[in-house]
Amino acid sequence: MMKNELTKPKQTFLNLAEEKRLRIEKALVEEFAREGYRRASLNNVVKRLGIAKGSLYQYFDNKEAIFLFVFERFTRLVKSMVGKPSAADWRPDNFWQTVRRVWEAGIIFIDRHPVYYQLYLNALFEQDIPHREEIISRVRLFSMEFFGPLAAAARERGGLRPDVPVPVVVFMIDAAMDRFLQSYARSYLDDGLKLAAADRARAEAGMDSIIEVLKNGLGGGQRYP
Amino acid sequence: MMKNELTKPKQTFLNLAEEKRLRIEKALVEEFAREGYRRASLNNVVKRLGIAKGSLYQYFDNKEAIFLFVFERFTRLVKSMVGKPSAADWRPDNFWQTVRRVWEAGIIFIDRHPVYYQLYLNALFEQDIPHREEIISRVRLFSMEFFGPLAAAARERGGLRPDVPVPVVVFMIDAAMDRFLQSYARSYLDDGLKLAAADRARAEAGMDSIIEVLKNGLGGGQRYP
DNA sequence: TGTTTATATGACTACCTGGTCACATGATGA
DNA sequence: TCATCATGTGACCAGGTAGTCATATAAACA
Numbered sequence: 001m002m003k004n005e006l007t008k009p010k011q012t013f014l015n016l017a018e019e020k021r022l023r024i025e026k027a028l029v030e031e032f033a034r035e036g037y038r039r040a041s042l043n044n045v046v047k048r049l050g051i052a053k054g055s056l057y058q059y060f061d062n063k064e065a066i067f068l069f070v071f072e073r074f075t076r077l078v079k080s081m082v083g084k085p086s087a088a089d090w091r092p093d094n095f096w097q098t099v100r101r102v103w104e105a106g107i108i109f110i111d112r113h114p115v116y117y118q119l120y121l122n123a124l125f126e127q128d129i130p131h132r133e134e135i136i137s138r139v140r141l142f143s144m145e146f147f148g149p150l151a152a153a154a155r156e157r158g159g160l161r162p163d164v165p166v167p168v169v170v171f172m173i174d175a176a177m178d179r180f181l182q183s184y185a186r187s188y189l190d191d192g193l194k195l196a197a198a199d200r201a202r203a204e205a206g207m208d209s210i211i212e213v214l215k216n217g218l219g220g221g222q223r224y225p
Numbered sequence: 226m227m228k229n230e231l232t233k234p235k236q237t238f239l240n241l242a243e244e245k246r247l248r249i250e251k252a253l254v255e256e257f258a259r260e261g262y263r264r265a266s267l268n269n270v271v272k273r274l275g276i277a278k279g280s281l282y283q284y285f286d287n288k289e290a291i292f293l294f295v296f297e298r299f300t301r302l303v304k305s306m307v308g309k310p311s312a313a314d315w316r317p318d319n320f321w322q323t324v325r326r327v328w329e330a331g332i333i334f335i336d337r338h339p340v341y342y343q344l345y346l347n348a349l350f351e352q353d354i355p356h357r358e359e360i361i362s363r364v365r366l367f368s369m370e371f372f373g374p375l376a377a378a379a380r381e382r383g384g385l386r387p388d389v390p391v392p393v394v395v396f397m398i399d400a401a402m403d404r405f406l407q408s409y410a411r412s413y414l415d416d417g418l419k420l421a422a423a424d425r426a427r428a429e430a431g432m433d434s435i436i437e438v439l440k441n442g443l444g445g446g447q448r449y450p
Numbered sequence: 451t452g453t454t455t456a457t458a459t460g461a462c463t464a465c466c467t468g469g470t471c472a473c474a475t476g477a478t479g480a
Numbered sequence: 481t482c483a484t485c486a487t488g489t490g491a492c493c494a495g496g497t498a499g500t501c502a503t504a505t506a507a508a509c510a
Binding site: 451452453454455456457458459460463464465466467468471472474475477479 | 484489490492497508509
C-alpha cells in the first residue's frame with residue numbers, strides 16, 4: 001500500500017501564494033504529460049518557470065513525490081467527474097444508460113483536461129512508473145470494480161444475455177470505451193473512426209453507434225430493448 | 226515516406242558471422258523491448274555483449290537506425306505469420322472465421338515472440354519514436370486495411386448488419402482483438418479475463434467467447450449464424 | 451614475406467539527468 | 481534595530497547518455 005505521505009508536498013509548497021503554486025503545478029503536469037515519468041526533466045521545468053532548482057526541492061522530496069502529487073490531482077479530477085454508481089445506475093434497465101453516462105464523462109474529461117489524460121496514458125504504458133499498479137488501479141473506473149457489479153446485477157435480472165459471462169461483458173465495454181477514448185485523444189491510434197480532434201457531436205454519435213452494437217451483442221433481448 | 230536505407234545496417238554488420246550477428250540482434254531487440262526507444266542504452270547493450278561501443282557504430286549509423294532495423298525485423302515476422310486475405314477469406318460466410326484466424330495468429334505470435342511483441346507495445350505508446358506513425362501503420366494489420374475491405378464485402382452480401390457502418394465494425398474487432406492481446410501479454414491490463422500468462426487453451430476459449438459477442442452484435446442475423 | 455584493407459577497440463567529448471548544500475534574501479516579531 | 485526563521489538560489493556532484501576517433505589487430509592479397 002502506498003503511503004499517502006509520499007504524495008504530499010512539503011508545507012513550503014502549500015504556503016506559496018496560490019497563483020505561484022498553480023503556475024508550478026501546471027508546469028509540472030505539462031512536463032510529465034509530454035515526456036512521461038522517466039524522461040520528464042525537472043531541469044527543464046525550473047528553466048521554464050524561471051525558478052531555481054533548489055526551490056523545487058523545498059517544495060517536494062524528490063521526483064517521485066512530484067509525480068505522485070501530480071497524479072493524485074488527476075485521480076481526484078476523475079473521481080469528481082464520474083463518481084460511484086448511483087441508485088439509478090443499479091436498475092438493470094438503466095445499464096446501458098449508465099455505460100453511456102460514464103463514457104460521456106470520459107469524453108468530457110478529455111475535452112476539459114487533455115493534459116491530464118495524456119499524463120494518464122503515459123502512466124498506463126510507460127514502465128518503471130513509481131507505484132504504477134496502485135495508482136493505475138485507483139483510477140481504472142471502466143473496469144471490474146465499476147461495471148462488474150452493475151453487469152452482474154443486470155445479468156441476474158435479465159438485462160444482459162445469460163450466456164455471456166460477466167468478465168466478458170466488462171471486457172467488451174472496457175475495450176471499446178478505452179480504445180474509443182484513446183482514439184479520441186491520440187490521432188495515430190485512430191484508424192477508421194476519424195475521431196481525432198473531432199467535435200463532441202461527432203464523438204457522441206460514434207459512441208452511440210458502438211454502444212448500440214454492444215447492446216445487440218450483450219443485451220438480454222426484448223426485455224430491455 | 227521513410228527511406229528504406231535508414232533501416233539498413235552497414236555492410237560490416239552483414240559480413241559478420243551469422244552466430245555473432247544473431248547474438249547482437251537478440252541483445253538489441255531485448256534492450257529496446259525492455260526499455261523502449263529513448264531509455265534503451267547502447268552502453269548497456271555493448272557491455273552485455275562484451276563488444277566495444279565503436280563496433281556498434283561500425284554496424285549501424287546511429288541509435289535510430291538500430292531501432293528501425295530491429296523494428297523492421299518485427300514487421301517481417303508479423304507479416305510472415307498473418308499474410309494477406311486469401312480467396313477463402315473473401316467469402317462473406319467466412320468472415321468470422323477469418324477474424325478468428327488472424328486473432329489466433331496474434332496469440333501464437335505472442336507465444337512465439339514475446340520480446341518482439343513487447344517491442345511493439347513500447348513503440349505504440351512511447352512518444353518520440355523515430356518515424357512512429359509510419360512504422361506503426363506498417364504493422365497495424367488488424368485495422369481498416371485488412372478487415373475493412375473484408376467487412377465491406379461481407380456487409381454487402383448480408384454477412385453483417387447493414388445498419389452498422391464498416392468503420393464501426395472494424396473498430397469493434399480491432400479494439401477487442403488489440404485489448405485482448407495486450408491483456409494476454411501484459412498482466413496489469415487484465416482486469417477480469419485472467420488471460421495473463423494463461424495457457425493457450427484458456428486464451429482461445431476467451432477469444433471465442435468474445436468473437437461470439439461480436440458476432441451477435443455485428444452479425445447479419447440468421448443468414449450466416 | 452610485406453602491404454593493403456576490413457574490423458575491433460575503449461578512452462574521450464559534449465551534454466544531459468536528479469539531487470545537494472552553503473549561502474543569500476525576505477519577512478516577522480521583539 | 482536586531483535576531484530569528486522561512487524561502488530562494490545556482491554552482492556543483494556523481495552518474496548517465498549517444499556518438500567519435502586515433503589506434504590496434506586481424507585478414508586478405510601480392
